[in-house]
Amino acid sequence: xxxxxxxxxxxxxxxxxxxxxxxxxxxxxxxxxxxxxxxxxxxxxxxxxxxxxxxxxxxxxxxxxxxxxxxxxxxxxxxxxxxxxxxxxxxxxxxxxxxxxxxxxxxxxxxxxxxxxxxxxxxxxxxxxxxxxxxxxxxxxxxxxxxxxxxxxxxxxxxxxxxxxxxxxxxxxxxxxxxxxxxxxxxxxxxxxxxxxxxxxxxxxxxxxxxxxxxxxxxxxxxxxxxxxxxxxxxxxxxxxxxxxxxxxxxxxxxxxxxxxxxxxxxxxxxxxxxxxxxxxxxxxxxxxxxxxxxxxxxxxxxxxxxxxxxxxxxxxxxxxxxxxxxxxxxxxxxxxxxxxxxxxxxxxxxxxxxxxxxxxxxxxxxxxxxxxxxxxxxxxxxxxxxxxxxxxxxxxxxxxxxxx
Numbered sequence: 001x002x003x004x005x006x007x008x009x010x011x012x013x014x015x016x017x018x019x020x021x022x023x024x025x026x027x028x029x030x031x032x033x034x035x036x037x038x039x040x041x042x043x044x045x046x047x048x049x050x051x052x053x054x055x056x057x058x059x060x061x062x063x064x065x066x067x068x069x070x071x072x073x074x075x076x077x078x079x080x081x082x083x084x085x086x087x088x089x090x091x092x093x094x095x096x097x098x099x100x101x102x103x104x105x106x107x108x109x110x111x112x113x114x115x116x117x118x119x120x121x122x123x124x125x126x127x128x129x130x131x132x133x134x135x136x137x138x139x140x141x142x143x144x145x146x147x148x149x150x151x152x153x154x155x156x157x158x159x160x161x162x163x164x165x166x167x168x169x170x171x172x173x174x175x176x177x178x179x180x181x182x183x184x185x186x187x188x189x190x191x192x193x194x195x196x197x198x199x200x201x202x203x204x205x206x207x208x209x210x211x212x213x214x215x216x217x218x219x220x221x222x223x224x225x226x227x228x229x230x231x232x233x234x235x236x237x238x239x240x241x242x243x244x245x246x247x248x249x250x251x252x253x254x255x256x257x258x259x260x261x262x263x264x265x266x267x268x269x270x271x272x273x274x275x276x277x278x279x280x281x282x283x284x285x286x287x288x289x290x291x292x293x294x295x296x297x298x299x300x301x302x303x304x305x306x307x308x309x310x311x312x313x314x315x316x317x318x319x320x321x322x323x324x325x326x327x328x329x330x331x332x333x334x335x336x337x338x339x340x341x342x343x344x345x346x347x348x349x350x351x352x353x354x355x356x357x358x359x360x361x362x363x364x365x366x367x368x369x370x371x372x373x374x375x376x377x378x379x380x381x382x383x384x385x386x387x388x389x390x391x392x393x394x395x396x397x398x399x400x401x402x403x404x405x
Contacts, residue, residue, distance in 0.1 A: 001130060003171045004034035007041075007140065007162035010051060011179045012236040013082050014044040021236050022086065023093060025177065026135060028239075030095070034172070035130040037165055039140040040086060041158040042078025050078045052141075068113035072142075072152045076101070079139035079158070087137050097135040100125065102161060103144035105136075106168070111145045115154035118143060118223075121168035138165065156217020163220040167227030174224060174231045176216050181235040182242035183208070183215050185265040185403040190391050193404035197264065201248045204264045204348045205233075207380045211267035211344035221245065248348060262356070263347035263401040266394050270387055272302075272342060273320040274372055276335040277327060278310040286332075287311050293326050303342060303373060303384060312373060314340065314384065340372060341390035344382050345397060351378040363400035369393050 006029065008022050029036050046053035055075055059066045066074070083099045090097040106122035129136045140158030143151050153160050159176060166174035180188075182196040183205060200208075202225035209218035215233055224231050230250065234242035279286040287306050294301050294315075299322065303314040315323050317338050327334045350356050357374075360381060364371060369392060373384035385393050398404065 001035045001127070002033060003037065003130065003166075003169045004029050004032075005037045005039065005162050005166040005169065005171045005174045006177065007039040007158060007175065008086075008177045008236065009158065009179070010041045010044050010082075012177050013040060013086070014048060018236060019086070019089060022177075023089060025175075025236070026090065026095065027093070030135070036135045037126060037130070037169065037171075038086065038135060038137045039158055039162040039165065040079060040082040040137060041140050043082050043085070050081045052078050069149055072113045072116075073150045075152050076139065076142045076150050079141050083137045083139045090135060090137075095135055096133055097137055098129050099137045099139070100129075101139050101144075102142035103148070103150070105138045105165065107143035107161065107164065109143040109145060109151045109153070111147070111149065111151065113149075113151055116143060116145075116151035118153070118160065118164050121164050123165060123168045126165070126169065156220060159217040159220035160223060163223040163229070163231065166229045166231075167223060170227075171229055174229055176220075176231060176233050177236045178215055178233065179236065180215060181238055181240055182233050183213070183245075183265070186394055186398050187213075187268065190268075190394050191266075191398045191404075193398065195404060197243050199244045199246070200264055201348050202245060203379055204346055205243075205245050207344070207346045208265055208267045211342065211346065211380065211382070212269040213265070213267045216245075261347065262349040262353055263345060263403065264349075265346055265403065266397055267344045267346060268390060268394055269342045269344075270390060271317045272314045272340045272384070272387075273317050273323070274303075274312065274314055274337040274340050274384060275320075275323055275327075276310065276312045277332050278335075279308075289330060290327065290332070293330060294323070297322070297326055299323055299326075303375060303382060305373060305375065314342070314373075337372070337386075339387040340384055341387045341393075342382055342384055343390065343393050343397065344380055345401070346380050348379055350381070357381060359400050360397065363396040364393055367392050367396045369396070 044051045087097045087099045108120045109116035140161040184194040186194040188194045206218050206221045231245040301313045305312040369389045375382045
């Protein structure tokens with residue numbers, strides 16, 4: 001079969017107008033002779049009736065004592081409502097359609113309720129329904145354990161549902177529909193000159209997603225990469241093919257050719273606190289003690305620099321007070337700087353190219369922006385700056401690397 005998986009997010013289903021666009025995309029795919037699997041998220045965002053965050057608020061306002069297993073049972077409802085709604089609309093347009101829960105679609109997970117990991121996908125029922133001429137609508141974000149309990153896949157779970165099904169079905173493409181026209185070189189709310197990218201590699205978009213770009217969840221990209229199934233990030237509200245995410249060897253040379261493009265884009269994370277802990281002379285176990293304490297108290301750490309005199313790392317701003325108290329109990333006097341931001345410069349072509357860091361420092365120095373901390377990998381350079389400098393830093397770097405061209 002020539003199979004296409006389409007995934008529509010909450011904003012793509014939240015209004016009559018948006019759902020009309022969804023129907024058009026489905027009709028277009030059928031005209032291209034695709035066998036079609038459509039994965040849906042819960043409709044809308046927080047505050048709207050069926051959104052996941054609205055259901056979480058409902059629990060909070062009604063006892064706030066629901067166990068994780070039972071909470072997952074409730075959270076699965078939002079996607080089921082979306083799936084049933086879309087099924088009714090398709091049938092009204094004389095398109096044969098059938099709804100499956102994540103479990104019925106064959107998504108088997110572990111029992112980590114609230115953030116379950118997919119163990120296997122058994123899509124036999126989907127294939128049978130496709131063979132019968134149905135559009136198969138699958139409730140995203142959910143699966144089931146080997147004991148047949150409902151589970152949810154955590155944030156970005158519908159993206160993961162779509163890519164896992166795409167890999168299991170050997171799909172031609174996985175189309176992730178959002179409210180933006182593909183992947184851009186930077187956040188367009190910060191950089192008005194940000195432009196859409198026609199093609200990126202799996203690794204580049206993974207790094208962009210891990211570092212703050214919210215178009216697609218990094219776990220979903222990793223799943224697609226494992227099966228080498230190309231992903232297209234598209235807008236629900238246009239006919240554009242958006243951004244193709246694939247293996248570098250499959251990218252067609254053009255102005256966005258991986259070989260010619262050193263820097264792909266810039267991502268950012270705000271609301272971080274830098275933590276510096278200094279070791280007394282002759283004390284060599286500080287690093288172990290600090291990070292064991294953070295792990296024990298379930299505080300996520302990032303942007304870690306370790307040296308003989310101590311450690312520097314970041315936590316989210318809302319964990320800063322607790323972090324300071326924990327370190328104080330251990331006898332340390334940490335230095336904290338809140339309201340910081342991590343700016344990530346990402347590019348599959350930067351490895352081995354001299355001068356990248358010099359350009360970064362030059363761009364920020366010209367704007368009198370202090371670099372508080374830095375780190376690098378083969379495809380990413382990170383700098384920590386004060387939160388008040390974040391937008392200026394992103395615009396300066398975007399201009400320095402000519403990403404607007």
